[in-house]
Amino acid sequence: MIAEFGQVSLILALVLAILLGTLPLYGAHRGNETLMRLAPSLVIGHFVFLAAAYVALSAAFLNHDFTISYVALNSNLLLPWYYRLSAVWGGHEGSLLLWMLMLGGWMLAVAAFSRTLPREFVTRVLAVMAIVSIGFLLFTLLTSNPFDRILPGPTDGRDLNPLLQDPGMIFHPPLLYMGYVGFAVAFGFAIAGLLGGKVERDWVRWARPWTLAAWAFLTGGIALGSWWAYYELGWGGWWFWDPVENASFIPWLIGTALLHSQAVTEKRGSFPAWTVLLSIAAFSMSLLGTFLVRSGVLTSVHAFANDPERGLFILMFMAVVTGAALLLYALRAPRIMTGPGFDWMSRETMLLINNVFFTVSAAMVLLGTLYPLIVDFMGWGQISVGPPYFGAMFILLMTPIVILLPLGPFTRWKQDEVMRVIRPLAASAAVAIVLGLIISAALGAWNLRAITGWIGGIWVMAGAIAWVTRQWRSSRSGLALHQWGMTLAHFGVGVFLIGVAMVESMTFERDMRIAPGQTVEAAGYQFTLHEVTQVKGANWRADEARFTVHRNDREIAAMNPQKRLYHRGGQVMTQVALRPGVTRDLYIAMGEELDAESGAWSIRIHVKPFVRWIWGGAALMTLGGLVSASDRRYWRRRRTEAKQARTAEVPA
Amino acid sequence: MTRLQGFMRFECSAFRVQGRLRPAAMILAGLLLSAVVAASAIEPFPFESELQEQRFRSLAEEIRCTVCQNQSLADSDAPLAQDLRRELFAMLQDGRSDMEIRMFMVDRYGDFVLYRPPLAGHTLLLWGGPIVLLLIALGSTIVIVRRRRKAL
Amino acid sequence: MIRMLLPLIVFGGLLALLIAGLQTAEERKLVQSPLVGKPVPEVTLPALHDPQTTRSTAELVGQPYILNVWGSWCWACRVEHPFIERLGQEAGVPLVGFNWKDEREDALEWLERFGDAWSFHLVDFEGRAAIDLGVYGAPETYLVDHRGIIQHKHIGPIDATVFEDLMRRIMQMRAEAGS
Numbered sequence: 005m006i007a008e009f010g011q012v013s014l015i016l017a018l019v020l021a022i023l024l025g026t027l028p029l030y031g032a033h034r035g036n037e038t039l040m041r042l043a044p045s046l047v048i049g050h051f052v053f054l055a056a057a058y059v060a061l062s063a064a065f066l067n068h069d070f071t072i073s074y075v076a077l078n079s080n081l082l083l084p085w086y087y088r089l090s091a092v093w094g095g096h097e098g099s100l101l102l103w104m105l106m107l108g109g110w111m112l113a114v115a116a117f118s119r120t121l122p123r124e125f126v127t128r129v130l131a132v133m134a135i136v137s138i139g140f141l142l143f144t145l146l147t148s149n150p151f152d153r154i155l156p157g158p159t160d161g162r163d164l165n166p167l168l169q170d171p172g173m174i175f176h177p178p179l180l181y182m183g184y185v186g187f188a189v190a191f192g193f194a195i196a197g198l199l200g201g202k203v204e205r206d207w208v209r210w211a212r213p214w215t216l217a218a219w220a221f222l223t224g225g226i227a228l229g230s231w232w233a234y235y236e237l238g239w240g241g242w243w244f245w246d247p248v249e250n251a252s253f254i255p256w257l258i259g260t261a262l263l264h265s266q267a268v269t270e271k272r273g274s275f276p277a278w279t280v281l282l283s284i285a286a287f288s289m290s291l292l293g294t295f296l297v298r299s300g301v302l303t304s305v306h307a308f309a310n311d312p313e314r315g316l317f318i319l320m321f322m323a324v325v326t327g328a329a330l331l332l333y334a335l336r337a338p339r340i341m342t343g344p345g346f347d348w349m350s351r352e353t354m355l356l357i358n359n360v361f362f363t364v365s366a367a368m369v370l371l372g373t374l375y376p377l378i379v380d381f382m383g384w385g386q387i388s389v390g391p392p393y394f395g396a397m398f399i400l401l402m403t404p405i406v407i408l409l410p411l412g413p414f415t416r417w418k419q420d421e422v423m424r425v426i427r428p429l430a431a432s433a434a435v436a437i438v439l440g441l442i443i444s445a446a447l448g449a450w451n452l453r454a455i456t457g458w459i460g461g462i463w464v465m466a467g468a469i470a471w472v473t474r475q476w477r478s479s480r481s482g483l484a485l486h487q488w489g490m491t492l493a494h495f496g497v498g499v500f501l502i503g504v505a506m507v508e509s510m511t512f513e514r515d516m517r518i519a520p521g522q523t524v525e526a527a528g529y530q531f532t533l534h535e536v537t538q539v540k541g542a543n544w545r546a547d548e549a550r551f552t553v554h555r556n557d558r559e560i561a562a563m564n565p566q567k568r569l570y571h572r573g574g575q576v577m578t579q580v581a582l583r584p585g586v587t588r589d590l591y592i593a594m595g596e597e598l599d600a601e602s603g604a605w606s607i608r609i610h611v612k613p614f615v616r617w618i619w620g621g622a623a624l625m626t627l628g629g630l631v632s633a634s635d636r637r638y639w640r641r642r643r644t645e646a647k648q649a650r651t652a653e654v655p656a
Numbered sequence: 657m658t659r660l661q662g663f664m665r666f667e668c669s670a671f672r673v674q675g676r677l678r679p680a681a682m683i684l685a686g687l688l689l690s691a692v693v694a695a696s697a698i699e700p701f702p703f704e705s706e707l708q709e710q711r712f713r714s715l716a717e718e719i720r721c722t723v724c725q726n727q728s729l730a731d732s733d734a735p736l737a738q739d740l741r742r743e744l745f746a747m748l749q750d751g752r753s754d755m756e757i758r759m760f761m762v763d764r765y766g767d768f769v770l771y772r773p774p775l776a777g778h779t780l781l782l783w784g785g786p787i788v789l790l791l792i793a794l795g796s797t798i799v800i801v802r803r804r805r806k807a808l
Numbered sequence: 809m810i811r812m813l814l815p816l817i818v819f820g821g822l823l824a825l826l827i828a829g830l831q832t833a834e835e836r837k838l839v840q841s842p843l844v845g846k847p848v849p850e851v852t853l854p855a856l857h858d859p860q861t862t863r864s865t866a867e868l869v870g871q872p873y874i875l876n877v878w879g880s881w882c883w884a885c886r887v888e889h890p891f892i893e894r895l896g897q898e899a900g901v902p903l904v905g906f907n908w909k910d911e912r913e914d915a916l917e918w919l920e921r922f923g924d925a926w927s928f929h930l931v932d933f934e935g936r937a938a939i940d941l942g943v944y945g946a947p948e949t950y951l952v953d954h955r956g957i958i959q960h961k962h963i964g965p966i967d968a969t970v971f972e973d974l975m976r977r978i979m980q981m982r983a984e985a986g987s
Contacts, residue, residue, distance in 0.1 A: 303725050315830050316827075333815065
């Protein structure tokens with residue numbers, strides 16, 4: 005029953021989405037109030053039915069309804085309840101459902117928080133988002149129905165991929181999708197702006213908090229994914245430049261460019277067309293990411309079940325949505341240069357440069373990801389593009405950003421003097437160089453990557469602090485929330501940079517053969533293996549190694565890595581032992597038993613310096629984005645504008 | 657063809673429960689293995705020096721395992737990857753240069769195994785594209801600022 | 809106007825590339841061997857049935873032959889086995905087995921159970937010679953012509969269509985060898 009209930013809910017959600025994507029849009033076109041007024045209730049209904057479908061699938065998982073093939077494939081009787089709930093998005097079909105639920109949620113939020121915006125405009129935004137929803141609902145119902153039955157159902161399900169049976173996996177996809185889908189809001193605003201011929205400055209201001217929130221979620225989602233890969237895959241890496249990772253990174257890069265171009269358009273009215281284009285691009289890249297992950301067009305470590313037919317559907321959908329948006333852009337986008345002029349040294353130029361490097365980086369990642377396709381298409385053979393390419397190119401493109409980043413906030417709009425901008429930062433620069441050299445030397449990290457990482461990181465952090473201090477002193481009311489947010493995010497960039505530089509240049513990693521009773525030395529730590537025993541979990545059993553770690557004759561940690569065998573699927577998984585720390589992580593992964601007699605195992609030990617700073621930096625960026633988005637400035641001004649708008653509208 | 661992938665994919669899996677694969681376990685593995693394969697390639701080699709170990713690691717990280725989804729030799733636990741790592745180690749012991757080792761792999765498995773595509777005619781766009789794009793973008797920035805200065 | 813249409817044009821190109829890429833997705837998963845069109849590396853390996861003797865690809869020079877990579881652990885090898893048997897009977901050229909990363913008893917037991925259709929077997933337990941041949945999975949089937957050039961490599965199990973294709977190529981090789 006529950007499956008049919010979910011199925012019907014999805015169909016009803018589709019019906020409402022179709023209504024929402026047509027009637028109010030027509031109403032907005034004709035100025036028909038009645039039709040426009042339908043929008044909010046349709047949005048609520050749409051969300052309710054999506055939620056109902058989602059709850060239905062969750063209930064099926066909780067009740068072990070293995071007659072639903074999606075449940076049978078992604079769960080089993082031994083799976084604990086919390087993983088049964090997260091298993092809902094453990095596969096392709098269910099994760100699509102989550103995607104749509106979030107889209108419905110964002111629409112609901114837009115409807116709820118934008119009451120003060122012109123009705124026509126909000127109606128258009130919601131209708132555009134509904135059209136996106138129609139595409140995904142059709143996709144789900146036609147090609148990837150999570151409620152498909154297999155009758156008679158098996159007595160037990162397969163299993164959720166053991167890799168996904170992990171707390172990190174519970175939160176990674178929802179956050180990531182919140183980000184992906186969140187860009188649909190910015191997209192909706194841009195399209196509504198084009199449709200309504202609205203003055204860009206207005207709707208860009210309205211769109212900013214939404215874009216910030218989406219960007220923050222995406223940042224958090226990517227960081228969580230990286231963290232999860234780090235401890236779960238057992239390789240100790242935090243970023244692999246795999247196509248699937250790139251699929252999330254491209255929208256992030258475009259989104260970052262968008263945040264900054266929105267600032268110019270909102271404050272100065274410049275580059276309106278460019279901001280529209282980036283809004284379209286950010287969401288289109290999210291769609292492209294969905295395509296790359298689910299179509300199997302590229303070989304990746306972590307793809308979903310691959311199905312070219314599904315791929316084709318997403319591609320066609322993307323062709324319609326992005327194609328129509330770009331066509332509209334070509335016809336309607338503002339072509340004249342608006343807003344006051346600006347000089348070489350100005351905030352406008354700074355943000356323009358930011359946009360240049362971020363969009364070119366995004367293009368580079370896209371090119372590298374798709375290049376094997378191009379080579380094949382041209383009949384030039386088969387090639388691989390991997391971390392050495394992306395790493396080198398990305399460093400090249402991001403170095404100017406790191407150098408210029410602290411200058412940005414100090415630069416005035418319109419016109420400024422180089423000396424005036426640089427002077428307050430001279431101290432930061434000096435501190436960065438001196439402190440960077442001292443710290444690198446003190447840590448024994450005397451190599452180019454670590455030294456430049458420290459100098460660059462401290463430069464960015466000190467620059468952020470310098471700006472906050474100056475603002476604090478010069479303004480009586482202190483800093484606005486959006487300013488705090490920006491500073492937090494910029495500071496996070498510095499933290500991130502140090503983490504990356506240290507991990508990439510100073511990681512200790514070695515595969516060793518260790519027998520019980522032996523002690524090995526790794527980067528100043530002594531790892532002693534005491535024994536290897538058998539342990540049991542709910543749905544697995546494992547060999548567990550018991551290690552203690554000493555430093556300077558003091559025991560600092562007991563670490564127990566495992567090699568698990570999952571009962572149901574028979575998968576073997578390494579469960580690493582981690583001892584996190586601010587300045588280093590200790591990391592042990594088990595390989596194979598090498599010799600039954602001595603009980604020796606192959607063991608990989610990593611000592612990763614400052615690896616937490618990578619995710620710490622990303623967390624600060626996430627927080628910065630959320631803090632900025634919550635600034636009352638975006639919402640307060642909006643009310644006064646709304647009042648003006650309303651009084652202006654009355655006579656007409 | 658889709659079925660074929662199912663058959664071949666076990667190659668990079670870590671389903672070597674007790675050292676050797678039993679057919680029954682293989683079938684299970686081939687059919688049930690989900691897309692992501694975890695279990696890393698952990699093998700202690702008796703390196704002569706730290707330099708040799710570093711060279712080994714950086715080469716293993718730059719060479720793609722042909723059997724697997726998208727993993728380097730360093731990360732893959734496929735039997736073939738194990739063989740290739742052993743070969744890689746032997747070549748280092750032999751005193752062969754990094755270039756010779758890369759060529760060895762390319763001769764047998766093609767350009768596909770290099771994660772760092774060599775600069776050649778067919779990769780010109782890959783390496784040059786972003787640079788050209790950057791120059792165009794910076795050029796347009798200059799044009800834009802020049803034009804906007806007039807509006808000051 | 810053209811400038812405003814540029815994003816749409818770029819997007820169109822991207823779309824075309826992705827559609828084309830979707831068609832070739834399966835094909836691209838197989839890594840083409842650079843050894844096709846090149847002389848087969850000379851490998852000398854112990855024979856399966858008689859570990860004391862060694863066999864070599866060198867002894868086959870002058871005639872076309874088939875080299876088939878298999879292992880008792882390889883499930884897909886069982887799937888293609890009927891076609892291997894047909895190749896043994898119908899191809900009219902030596903069918904050399906390349907027993908890869910296996911164990912002797914397992915391999916012999918497998919042949920006992922499913923039938924030995926090969927002319928003889930080279931045994932590569934270590935997988936070293938396989939690297940020289942560019943083997944990356946089992947089953948794989950190489951066609952080598954009378955000059956010792958690898959003419960074709962098929963990756964994956966042989967099915968009816970592949971069998972037809974292989975037979976056609978073998979006939980061609982035989983014709984060339986005869987002339």
